[in-house]
Amino acid sequence: MQLSVNEKTYTVDETPDRPLLWVLRDELGLTGTKFGCGVGICGSCTIHLDGAAARACLTPLSAAAGRQIRTLEGLATENPDGSLHLHPVQEAFIELQVHQCGYCMSGQMMTAAALLEKNPHPTEEEIITAMDRNLCRCGAYPRIRQAVARAAEIKAGG
Amino acid sequence: MTTLVGQSAPRIDAAGKVTGETLYSGDLTMPGMLHMKILFAGRPHARILRFDATQAEKVAGVVKIFTAADVPVNEYGLQIPDQPVLCGLAPAEGRVDAAIVRFTGDQVAAIVAESESAAEQARRLMVVEYEDLPILADPESALAADAVLLHPERGADNICVHDKIRKGDVAQGFAAADVIVKAEYRVPMQEHAYLQPEAGLAFVDENGLLTVLAAGQWTHVDRKQIAHALALSEEKVRVQYPAIGGAFGGREDLSVQIVLALAAWKLRRPVKIIWSRQESIIGHGKRHAMILRAKWGAKRDGTLTAAENIIIADAGAYMYTTNKVLGNSTITESGPYFIPNMQADVIGVYTNNVPGAAFRGFGAPQALFMAESQMNKLAEKLGLDPLEMRRRNALKMTDTLAVGTPPPNRPTVLDVMQAAAEKFGWAQPAAGARQPNSALARGRGFAAGFKNIGFSFGYKENCWARVEIFGAKKVESVTVWCAAAEVGQGNHTILAQIAAEVTGVPLENVQMVTMDTLDMGNAGSASASRLTVMSGNAVKGAAEAALAKWQSAERPALAEFTYLAPPTTPMDKETGFCMPNFMYAYAAQAVEVEVDTDLGHVRLLRVVSANDVGKAINPAQVQGQVEGAIVQAQGYVIQENFVSRNGKPLTDQLSTYLIPTILDIPEKMETVIVEIPDENGPWGAKGVGELPYLPLAPAITAAIHDATGVWIDEFPLTPERVLKALGKLN
Numbered sequence: 001m002q003l004s005v006n007e008k009t010y011t012v013d014e015t016p017d018r019p020l021l022w023v024l025r026d027e028l029g030l031t032g033t034k035f036g037c038g039v040g041i042c043g044s045c046t047i048h049l050d051g052a053a054a055r056a057c058l059t060p061l062s063a064a065a066g067r068q069i070r071t072l073e074g075l076a077t078e079n080p081d082g083s084l085h086l087h088p089v090q091e092a093f094i095e096l097q098v099h100q101c102g103y104c105m106s107g108q109m110m111t112a113a114a115l116l117e118k119n120p121h122p123t124e125e126e127i128i129t130a131m132d133r134n135l136c137r138c139g140a141y142p143r144i145r146q147a148v149a150r151a152a153e154i155k156a157g158g
Numbered sequence: 159m160t161t162l163v164g165q166s167a168p169r170i171d172a173a174g175k176v177t178g179e180t181l182y183s184g185d186l187t188m189p190g191m192l193h194m195k196i197l198f199a200g201r202p203h204a205r206i207l208r209f210d211a212t213q214a215e216k217v218a219g220v221v222k223i224f225t226a227a228d229v230p231v232n233e234y235g236l237q238i239p240d241q242p243v244l245c246g247l248a249p250a251e252g253r254v255d256a257a258i259v260r261f262t263g264d265q266v267a268a269i270v271a272e273s274e275s276a277a278e279q280a281r282r283l284m285v286v287e288y289e290d291l292p293i294l295a296d297p298e299s300a301l302a303a304d305a306v307l308l309h310p311e312r313g314a315d316n317i318c319v320h321d322k323i324r325k326g327d328v329a330q331g332f333a334a335a336d337v338i339v340k341a342e343y344r345v346p347m348q349e350h351a352y353l354q355p356e357a358g359l360a361f362v363d364e365n366g367l368l369t370v371l372a373a374g375q376w377t378h379v380d381r382k383q384i385a386h387a388l389a390l391s392e393e394k395v396r397v398q399y400p401a402i403g404g405a406f407g408g409r410e411d412l413s414v415q416i417v418l419a420l421a422a423w424k425l426r427r428p429v430k431i432i433w434s435r436q437e438s439i440i441g442h443g444k445r446h447a448m449i450l451r452a453k454w455g456a457k458r459d460g461t462l463t464a465a466e467n468i469i470i471a472d473a474g475a476y477m478y479t480t481n482k483v484l485g486n487s488t489i490t491e492s493g494p495y496f497i498p499n500m501q502a503d504v505i506g507v508y509t510n511n512v513p514g515a516a517f518r519g520f521g522a523p524q525a526l527f528m529a530e531s532q533m534n535k536l537a538e539k540l541g542l543d544p545l546e547m548r549r550r551n552a553l554k555m556t557d558t559l560a561v562g563t564p565p566p567n568r569p570t571v572l573d574v575m576q577a578a579a580e581k582f583g584w585a586q587p588a589a590g591a592r593q594p595n596s597a598l599a600r601g602r603g604f605a606a607g608f609k610n611i612g613f614s615f616g617y618k619e620n621c622w623a624r625v626e627i628f629g630a631k632k633v634e635s636v637t638v639w640c641a642a643a644e645v646g647q648g649n650h651t652i653l654a655q656i657a658a659e660v661t662g663v664p665l666e667n668v669q670m671v672t673m674d675t676l677d678m679g680n681a682g683s684a685s686a687s688r689l690t691v692m693s694g695n696a697v698k699g700a701a702e703a704a705l706a707k708w709q710s711a712e713r714p715a716l717a718e719f720t721y722l723a724p725p726t727t728p729m730d731k732e733t734g735f736c737m738p739n740f741m742y743a744y745a746a747q748a749v750e751v752e753v754d755t756d757l758g759h760v761r762l763l764r765v766v767s768a769n770d771v772g773k774a775i776n777p778a779q780v781q782g783q784v785e786g787a788i789v790q791a792q793g794y795v796i797q798e799n800f801v802s803r804n805g806k807p808l809t810d811q812l813s814t815y816l817i818p819t820i821l822d823i824p825e826k827m828e829t830v831i832v833e834i835p836d837e838n839g840p841w842g843a844k845g846v847g848e849l850p851y852l853p854l855a856p857a858i859t860a861a862i863h864d865a866t867g868v869w870i871d872e873f874p875l876t877p878e879r880v881l882k883a884l885g886k887l888n
Contacts, residue, residue: 031185032178034403036353037435037812044353072178090176097168097778100786101646102175103182103353103403132821135812137351137404138646139789140782141820142827 001065005030006074016062021045023061024071032072032106036135043134046107046114047071053114053133072106075113089113092151100138108134112148116155124149162659163841166778169651170670171401171644180401183373184357188428191359192221194421195277196414196431197267197284198440199245199259202295202510202805203308204288206247206257206266214269214283219276223284224268224421226256230389236379236411240309241476243387243416244268253311258291260308260475261510262806263440268417270429293805297449297472297507308475308508318473319481319506321488323560323734331464331499335455339535343452344872345524345855347472347800348445348517348793349809351817354403355438356413359430360422367676368395370419373402375410376683377641381675387416388423392675395419399673405645406790407516408442410685411478439810443515444800446483446506447472450528454497456536460550464499465532467491469525473506474513480506483514485615486521488734489561493529494571494608494744495548496557502734510805516685518790519851522609530605530856531871534863544604544860545579553608562735565742566724570770570834571606574746577768577830579604582748588864597756600763601865606746607852610739611845612688612723619688619723619740622679623653623696625704626716627661633708635667636701642693643673643684647847648779652690653697655775656840660701679720687845690775691741694840695721724838741838745769745849749824751861755884758877760796760862762823765854768830772844777831784829784850791854793818796875 003010005028012027019038024030024047036044038057045056048070075087086094089112099105108131115122115130122130127148136144174180211223226232226246233239233254242256245264259266266286271277294300294308300316308316332338358372368390374380374397381397388395402409414431421429433441451468469487473480488504506514537547553559553569579585588602613619624639638657644650654668671678681693696719703717724740750764767784774780798817801808809815829850835842855873862880863869870883881887 025185026187029187030178031181034182034353035184035355035432039435039811039813041812042353076177084177086176093176094168094172097166097172097782099169099172099175099646100648100782101352101354101402101404102171102180103401105175106178109176128820132819135351135353135817135819137353137406137790137817138782139786139818139823141789141818141823142785143782144820 001061003065003069005069006071014061017060019057020059020061020064021056024056030071030073034103034106043107043111044104046110046134048110048114051114051117053111072110075109087113088154089151091154092147096143096147096150098140098143098147100140104134104136108136108144112151116152120155121152160659160841162655162665163775166776167651167655167665169648170654171650182354182401182403183371184432186359186371186400188359188361191428191430192270192272192425193274193277194418194429194431195269195281196265196417197269197281198262198437199264199266200262201259201288201290202262203291203293204259205291206245206259206286207289208287209247210285214280217276217280217283219272220280221270221272222425224417229387229420231387232256234383234387234412234416235477236479237481238477240312261512263512265417268421270421270425294509295804297470297509300507300509316508317505318477318508319484321484321504321729321734322732323488323500323502324732325560325562326499328464328466328499328501332455335463336458337536337539338453338455339532339539340453341535341871343450343528343531345448345527346874347447348798349439349800349815350406350408350517351812351815352404352406352408355433355435356441357432358414358418359428360418361428362422362426368419368423370397370415371400372415373399373409375405375643375645375685377673377675378680380412380415383412384416384419388420397675399643402643402645405684406518407520407685410516410683411443413442435812436810439815440512440807443478443513445517446514446524448524450524452528452532454532454536456540458540460540460542460547462495462497462551465492465497467502469504471506472511472514473508474511475508476513478513478515480514483516483521485729487525489559489738490522490609491525491529492560493526493533494553494569494606495551496553500560502560511802512807518787519848520686522607522852523855526607526852527855530853531859534856534860535869545575545584548575548606560734561729561738563737566740567742567836569744571608571744573834574744574768574770574832575606577832578746578748578766581828581830582766584748597754599753599755599865600750601861602748602750603857603860603864604748605853605857605860607849608742608744609848609852610686611691611741611743612686612739613682614726614738615736616726616728620720621681621692621696622720623693623700624718625657625697625700626714627704627708628714630713633661633663636661636663637669637671638697639671639678640693640697641673641675641678641681642689645684647783648776649684649689649693651779652775653693656694656697657701660698661705687847687849690843690845691839692721694843698840741836741844743770743844743849745853747853747857749857749861751858751865753862753865755866758880760875760880762792762796762858764826765824766828766830767850768832769846769849770832770834770844771846772836772839773833773842774831775843780831780846781829783846785827787850788827788854789818789823791851795855795858795873797822799874799876
């Protein structure tokens, strides 16, 4: 089966029902996508499928084949000198010192990035509705809210 | 003047965590790695009769199935070794009978295979025959005279802890009281629900060192327990922490470490495990459920005269840290107030539930829910403002605590109460009281809290660090070694700030070497809100000593320093008398809630939290701790509902155990940082991690009372419980 992840093509030899999460982590070594609950509740494994936020733990491999998959590792782009050019969401999460333990942050940032793709200028209510799908046990929610709004500003050139 | 201490310096772990480069335990792999699955008991209380792995061993790819017979010393425990590493039918090398399983999360076998799927398949083929035993589902039934004994090796009843306070004369105290308030409070278990489930990797390195990589809170004590169970000297074992995906106390006790170490040691191959969420929830301890009975008396002017408390805690199947947790409840059960006459019995009881364990606040949230609720009710009875009631009893330097000795550092409860009241506008009349023709009722509540910073009861509280300074003409860069655990609280960032402050280098020129037992001294645990004081002082001391050497021309200049906190003393068994701590910190909160009196929903609208942190080394991290603690405490009080039936946890998924989301948090959370320096803290700093957790529960129930006129002495505040309290549901 062929997978397109972060604009690279991979051939994997796995059963079609295997969750994409474990293929990404165990077969492709992309451990930026985290395992948190395995039942689609916590959002730690959020990735993009054709630009939309999706749960990698609930996505069977067969449903991911032929689609554009993006993980945290593909969020930043590479500068000509090889250094990373962070995504506005990553920049904002650093600027506002959002993370504590950091484990949920991959999923938080992927959800936020997908939101901003669809809706570059979300209202506070739209931010809360979108981010309600990602748990953070450290309780960094006030800063997540602020950082998503800030990321929208950065994206708009602010 | 400080340049870095006191600044909201950016976290040093930010870049790795936002790009995904940072590796957590479950992200690690090694060539030739094997995979482990644990067979859990899955039943609360039973005797293992027969064990058959014949079919399981035949599964292709299975390398070895470890059972009790393979564990050299089959016992472990952070406080006492009362838990088998693996339950089973082995000749008893440990002191505890390993043939008995005492809670559903007891581990029965560790299956190691070339792939996870082979290990999983073999686990399904394991045959264990049990004889079920009577289940002790709650502490009250475990206290019955005819209750089955869970730990006959430890005595003739199921009581694992009994702390006592006998201070003054309570009979005289109650005789002098004008009002008495009696009540019974019940508080639930709470699941840590850190987003990273337990995971780890163990291997034997090229020097023959058994290395265990798994998130914890205290590297050196993890190593000690692993070495004990494997009958190895501690020097043969190395514990290192990868990045830690939350802890909150729940990683103080071991989970995957010993079985991983055992397998790697015996097989001489790397072995990895990741627990599922269900395994995590049944497999690690919980905040202790407690029943708290209180009788408090006060004079007409509000002065407290006496308190008589009985606290019964569900310790679950094994001790974990119940003895220390209850020690803390014993101290904090007075609230931050002076009570001249006190009697208390604080009892921990073994049951067949998941063990009670460390969790942010460590016994103080439960005791303070009782104490602060008593204060609010006494204030109501006396017609006093709850803040005024507290002012009249607030602990002073010359007063004595429940344990009979004065506080070791200046009590700042008046300061934090004042700060919270001012920011909230407590003195102004409440706005937006009950609307006519509306089911929505609003109310305000107030509570305070206090807790020790640092280990207690005679433990020789210490923390080690090493600092090396590089540079020829001027100090150019610095390396800091300290084993302290970064569980998310920001400890490594503040240690780098401290090293940079002392040596004058920019923050980015500080290299941190951390969370390892190899070539490092003991830092103690990431618990008791202690690391800012303990590791902060250790790094400060080492940096100052290294700088002195550098100034006398040593190149590079290296120094080690062990910070020793002022000594404390253990609790007297009969009276509780002791000098248990060297430092306390104080917090106060004012809250506003809205109760939907038709639906029973409680919404937390506003929290003002004032915390005396001594000195905020990094204000942004302090604020993060305050907000995070409020969110977690809100979950505890309003939302999280850990359900066990007859010893079996039913809420063993994040789909059934619901924790707060971004939608649930208070609309307004306001942090007031109070800075009253402490002579034993670096730049005066105290700890903060647990403090803002403490006052929230009693403040919320006081606000509900203000809104509805009803006291609710039990939580979580599910709609059903609220409606029952309002008399709208039978």
